[in-house]
Amino acid sequence: MITVENVSKSFRTTESDAPVQALHDVNLDVEAGALFGVVGEEGAGKSTLARCVALRERPDRGSVRYDGLNTTTLDGRKLREAQSQVAVVDSRLRPERTVAGNIAAPLERVGVDGTRRRQRVATLLDVIGLSRAAAQVPADLTPGQQRRVSVARALAGGPALLLADDPTSGVDADESGAVLSVLDRARAELGATVLLTTSDAGVAGRVCDDVALLDHGSVVESGNLLTLAGTRGSRIADELLPSVETSPSEAARFDVVVDVVLVGFASVGALLPEAGSRFGVEIATIGGGLTRFGDTPVARFRIGLRGQRADAALAWMAERGAHVTHTLCGLRTVAA
Structure with a gap:
């Protein structure tokens, strides 16, 4: 269970002396094993919220709790241990390495032996549907296939939480479904909790169990998608x-x-x-x-x-x- 309690975050910019409020008293509950979507327009605060949940940013106020543990009080080794349970999908692949090599890179860094590394890579190649592309390099793949490799690389270490910030950006409609399917398999088959952010409510509607609508840094609506479908005045339902x-x-x-x-x-x-x-x-x-x-x-x-x-x-x-x-x-x- 991930609990976001009254989280606020602001930044200073070069354009103004006044801080920009990116998040304002945000509250969310993400159940373990869920595929949770945060929906909002550009500038709504989705990426800032994602970084706070992934422990890459500290909120100015409020807390992010993992199974009751207040992560905002952690530092040093304890913070690094908590961060190691979170993986962020990074679309930048190493162009000189094969598909299998890109997925194996996080395992190499932590010293996983060759046999176990190859087994894990084989499992993830199957999850993303690219077993036959193991020896290819990223330039040989479509944008959607490259994004699937990025997801597999993030999953290599077996994280408890997978963070996918706008995972279908730059991927055409024909391939976005395959990317979302990989996120769904990560939750269903690998046991990861998945937090997905997107500006397209349709993306959340295809795979998410629960959603939250973020507007100018505040959560204005949240809940189970099927419940929201029948809720009078639901902005998310009206769009979907x-x-x-x-x-x-x-x-x-x-x-x-x-x-x-x-x-x-x-x-x-x-x-x-x-x-x-x-x-x-x-x-x-x-x-x-x-x-x-x-x-x-x-x-x-x-x-x-x-x-x-x-x-x-x-x-x-x-x-x-x-x-x-x-x-x-x-x-x-x-x-x-």
């Missing part, structure tokens, strides 16, 4: 969920028009038709669409209902996990 647009003339055809979020295979696939059949009402999808948060299907639909028991149908759906997030017309008794 399909947009819904309907013409007034189309909406006017129905007695009730609402926006609804459905999470999970059963809800997305069966809840609307079952509600229509059970209550004898017509339910039509008139806007929205389907996406995925990780492996879980999530839909935001604008639906129109026609029939005397439309409100009862929506209440029944809400009892089974549907989230009514916005009412356009007609709904009288169903709470969001």
